[in-house]
Amino acid sequence: MLVDDKYFLGVDVGSVSTNMVLLRPDNTVKEALYLRTQGRPMQIIQEGIKLLRSKIGKSAEIMGVGATGSARQLAATLLGADVVKNEITAHAVAASRVNPQVQTILEIGGQDSKIIILRDGVVSDFAMNTVCAAGTGSFLDQQASRLGIKIEEFGPLALEAKNPVRIAGRCSVFAESDMIHKQQLGHSLPDILAGLCQAMVRNYLNNVGKNKDIKGPIFFQGGVAANPGICKAFEEELGQPIIVPENYDVMGALGAAYLAQEKVGSRPGTRTRFRGLDLGETRFLAKSFDCTGCANRCEVVEITQDGRSLARWGDRCGKWSVAGVADTAISGLEQKEEQRGA
Amino acid sequence: MRIGFPRALYYFDHFPFWAGFFHRLGIEVVTSPATHRQIMEQGLKKASDETCLPLKLLAGHIQALKDVDWIFLPRIVSVEADTYTCPKFLGIPESLLPAVPPGMPVLTVTLNWRKGKRQVLKDLEGLGVQLGKSSSDVRKALNEGLEWQKRYQDSMGAGWDFEESIREIGRAAKDLTESAKVPTLVTWKERMFAKMSSTALKRTAEFPIVDQNRDRLRIALVGHSYLTHESYANLNLLRKLREKAKVELVQNVNQEEVKTNLFGLRKKLFWSHSKQIFGAGNKFVADQSVDGIIYLTCFGCGTDSMVQELVSRKAREQHKPYMVVTLDEHSGEAGLVTRLEAFLDMVERRRVHEGYVSTYGECLDRNSNAL
Numbered sequence: 001m002l003v004d005d006k007y008f009l010g011v012d013v014g015s016v017s018t019n020m021v022l023l024r025p026d027n028t029v030k031e032a033l034y035l036r037t038q039g040r041p042m043q044i045i046q047e048g049i050k051l052l053r054s055k056i057g058k059s060a061e062i063m064g065v066g067a068t069g070s071a072r073q074l075a076a077t078l079l080g081a082d083v084v085k086n087e088i089t090a091h092a093v094a095a096s097r098v099n100p101q102v103q104t105i106l107e108i109g110g111q112d113s114k115i116i117i118l119r120d121g122v123v124s125d126f127a128m129n130t131v132c133a134a135g136t137g138s139f140l141d142q143q144a145s146r147l148g149i150k151i152e153e154f155g156p157l158a159l160e161a162k163n164p165v166r167i168a169g170r171c172s173v174f175a176e177s178d179m180i181h182k183q184q185l186g187h188s189l190p191d192i193l194a195g196l197c198q199a200m201v202r203n204y205l206n207n208v209g210k211n212k213d214i215k216g217p218i219f220f221q222g223g224v225a226a227n228p229g230i231c232k233a234f235e236e237e238l239g240q241p242i243i244v245p246e247n248y249d250v251m252g253a254l255g256a257a258y259l260a261q262e263k264v265g266s267r268p269g270t271r272t273r274f275r276g277l278d279l280g281e282t283r284f285l286a287k288s289f290d291c292t293g294c295a296n297r298c299e300v301v302e303i304t305q306d307g308r309s310l311a312r313w314g315d316r317c318g319k320w321s322v323a324g325v326a327d328t329a330i331s332g333l334e335q336k337e338e339q340r341g342a
Numbered sequence: 343m344r345i346g347f348p349r350a351l352y353y354f355d356h357f358p359f360w361a362g363f364f365h366r367l368g369i370e371v372v373t374s375p376a377t378h379r380q381i382m383e384q385g386l387k388k389a390s391d392e393t394c395l396p397l398k399l400l401a402g403h404i405q406a407l408k409d410v411d412w413i414f415l416p417r418i419v420s421v422e423a424d425t426y427t428c429p430k431f432l433g434i435p436e437s438l439l440p441a442v443p444p445g446m447p448v449l450t451v452t453l454n455w456r457k458g459k460r461q462v463l464k465d466l467e468g469l470g471v472q473l474g475k476s477s478s479d480v481r482k483a484l485n486e487g488l489e490w491q492k493r494y495q496d497s498m499g500a501g502w503d504f505e506e507s508i509r510e511i512g513r514a515a516k517d518l519t520e521s522a523k524v525p526t527l528v529t530w531k532e533r534m535f536a537k538m539s540s541t542a543l544k545r546t547a548e549f550p551i552v553d554q555n556r557d558r559l560r561i562a563l564v565g566h567s568y569l570t571h572e573s574y575a576n577l578n579l580l581r582k583l584r585e586k587a588k589v590e591l592v593q594n595v596n597q598e599e600v601k602t603n604l605f606g607l608r609k610k611l612f613w614s615h616s617k618q619i620f621g622a623g624n625k626f627v628a629d630q631s632v633d634g635i636i637y638l639t640c641f642g643c644g645t646d647s648m649v650q651e652l653v654s655r656k657a658r659e660q661h662k663p664y665m666v667v668t669l670d671e672h673s674g675e676a677g678l679v680t681r682l683e684a685f686l687d688m689v690e691r692r693r694v695h696e697g698y699v700s701t702y703g704e705c706l707d708r709n710s711n712a713l
Contacts, residue, residue, distance in 0.1 A: 070676055070680070085683070085687075086679075086680045086683040086684045086687065087680065087684075088684035088687070088688075089683075089684055089687045122688075122691045122692055123688040123691060123692070124661075125664075126684060126685075126688065128677075128681060211658070294378065295375075295379060295380050295381075296379045296574075297379055316578065
């Protein structure tokens, strides 16, 4: 049973959701968590670790940790990650492990959307949305609550549509006024929802998917993949089947776990930098201050654990930030402080 | 007499010329400090909302010039035959007058190099009258400026560093006590040889030079000089890139190479910067040793809206990894870093996959998609 008690942990801290995956050494998923970040990434990471610990018991061993997502630096600092990777690589790794034939990944998350083109299991091209969040989960969330329906009901309702209405999807502000207009004309709710799905897909393909060679098999992952209305709209627009993988909502975390496995597993003797499953009990604090060293006035963030400084970032010049999250970083910091004091 | 020269826009291309010109005339040139938050904020306040980021930065730099008698804002219509500069350059100084502090006189001159050096001299003589300088002084100053500019451009090579060479020019421009002297800008080759010990030199003579840095990625950063070298606005992109890869710049490509790479167009490109960017971009696309191309642009750039598309098509034809980074005044660093990391990952993995020689043995595992 000892073998079963070893896991790799992948953590994906995004703007809307914080996901964690425990991967067994035989590449099967033991546990997958999907938590709402709720603007408090540090607490949610700790809660997630507590939850995981309650599920796997005290004797379990974490062999490696990978962090990804927009708060990957924060997550890596808190957890002591072995690998810190961007979301695109993490998603691509997860998808190509699940299905090595995959050629296109459509990923729509809470605040960003991306397309990844793979050829022979290697990323050959990618794009992310630029400044507009029109085609993302947050927008759907917002519209669902405006219409007074749960986000879970959104997709199934959209599937009931008979005549989807046409909604301008270029901009979320205009899309909303368009929807209100259609609703006041008396169109049915399913038709409006389906129209919104189509508008969002059009917007995504025109912006993010511009000039990309979309070939099957196509994976659709990220939180929005839970919405069958969007899946259907993608299938209609692309004329190809869309595959939603089993762990579609935690693919980033899964990719991070695979990356951790490769990093730690490939080199026997390397030990994980994971800070232990009991980190849910310690106190992490984030402080921020304005550096007054020059006219840039950078906002520097400092993370402390039980009063001990773990990392700092946010400055442009590198005066405060410390690369890496291991003990060396801490000693480096202390050294810096000494120098300043002298 | 002190002339204020904003550290923006044409500063990145033509500062050496003006530094040499004013140096010969015995006029001190004061530049604004490197961009910082306050300069950016001031620029955003004073510049037209619809213009591009570099022009907004220029507006900020104008306000950052302190203790000067004039602010110098030339209208550079063209810098060579057959092309013009970007239309927004032509609107200077009028488009930026709202940014000039009240009461501060603006010194300007219209230069149109496509009409020839004689016309330029005539226009500069007009400027000389305002400064109380004779025609012969201006003629000498023009030649001095051209000499400085030539030196500067000759120094651009593989090991060229913008900050370093511009500092040398700034120092020379300030030094008015010494008789007019061209700054000693050594070319990159001279610098490299100076750094090498004699034994190392012998070794390179014995063995054909194999690029020892072949394991490092080679990334071409394509874009306007006032974006690629504006380290505040581009969130230190160049430095970040240099930490991870060998960087090729548009400025490293000489005019002849640019000319030979201007193919596949039905018409000539109107704009000198775009011509340089397109020619260099084409060269990088064709160059097998360049692993990927990053096109740096900003919102509101009219010329890039076309040229970026042209370069991206060339890159796609050749299956060259290609990414566009679009800057604006609110760019968050996280977004840039994510894209940069993902791009470098992609390039690295593609290189490994496509069977280049790699020192990372474990990467050759086809099942593993990781570094």
